[in-house]
Amino acid sequence: MVVVGGGVAGLQAALVLGRARRSVTVVDGGEPRNARARAVHNLAGHEGIAPADLLDRARADARRYGVRIVTGTVTEARREGPDLVVAVGGGGTVRAGALVLATGVAEDLPQVEGLAELWGGDVVSCPYCHGWEAQGLPVAVVGSGARAWLQLLLLQRFTDDLVLLSDGPAELDAARLAHLRRTSVTVREDPIARVVADRGRLTGVEFADGELLPRGVLFASATRRPASALPAALGCDVVDAGVTTDADGFTGVPGVWAVGSCAQPALTVAGSVGHATTTAIALNTALITASFTASITGV
Ligand SMILES: Cc1cc2nc3c(=O)[nH]c(=O)nc-3n(C[C@H](O)[C@H](O)[C@H](O)COP(=O)(O)OP(=O)(O)OC[C@H]3O[C@@H](n4cnc5c(N)ncnc54)[C@H](O)[C@@H]3O)c2cc1C
Structure with a gap:
């Protein structure tokens, strides 16, 4: 069988299927979503590991059970009789009885000059993954509406110096704005x-x-979309x-x-591993x- 995508989910599915003595090929484009993060958090047994080191270990684990890992992007998969024929960009096909999609999701960041360059470092998104490291720092949420609101509530547990930068209307109702005022969260709607x-x-x-607001960490309200058109x-x-x-x-x-995360975009690393395990067993x-x-x- 072929696993499309060799992030944590694809490699975990490959590990389980390899250990079940299935013939498995992983085709991976090599662009996991957290590639630019400094560390992976909330992963028991591997807390704080660098994303690239985690994937190195996962590839080595899968290979021990005969899993073949190919670098490339799957551009197409078509049915031929009982099989799926998977086309890998740059030439070559792989024939498989089953296909496991593990293509992840991509994120669109707020369109602010200079923000994308710091993504994964001092610009992050998930307070569960990176809130601990922001403790006591001057923090801003860049975004608006429901997603920014949830980030603010979560981040209030980590810092007293919290600002919402909505770059336009904050898109929060009067009750929420009053709560932010009461709890000393500043809302800046200026461009x-x-x-x-x-x-x-x-x-x-x-x-x-021209005013400069000093900040140590930004939490951007990113929106997600499929990372691949293949599904x-x-x-x-x-x-x-x-x-x-x-x-x-x-x-x-x-x-x-x-x-x-290609099936459940909000999944964390540990969640993706768990989902891949139960799916591979099924x-x-x-x-x-x-x-x-x-x-x-x-028949
Ligand atoms: C900045 C940042 C920091 C994060 N920090 C944490 C954290 O600390 N803790 C945590 O639990 N979670 C964290 N996350 C979330 C974490 O990245 C995801 O939960 C995890 O990457 C999901 O794994 P996945 O295997 O589903 O997808 P991915 O890791 O995105 O892997 C998908 C893989 O599929 C490949 N692919 C896509 N399409 C194709 C194709 N057509 N052909 C071949 N290959 C393809 C991609 O190149 C990629 O290698 C963070 C996310 C970001 C953006």
């Missing part, structure tokens, strides 16, 4: 000119009128950046399963059951 950095470290945020091209239903599956990770497209069970049924019915 942002750019994010200012010195040697790769955040200095602050400059407004259009939709295969006929999978994609809603809010996630591939729709049943509780077992089956997409409804014959032979196609989905694991990790896939292997489905194959064993189908094989038994075929042996007694002849």
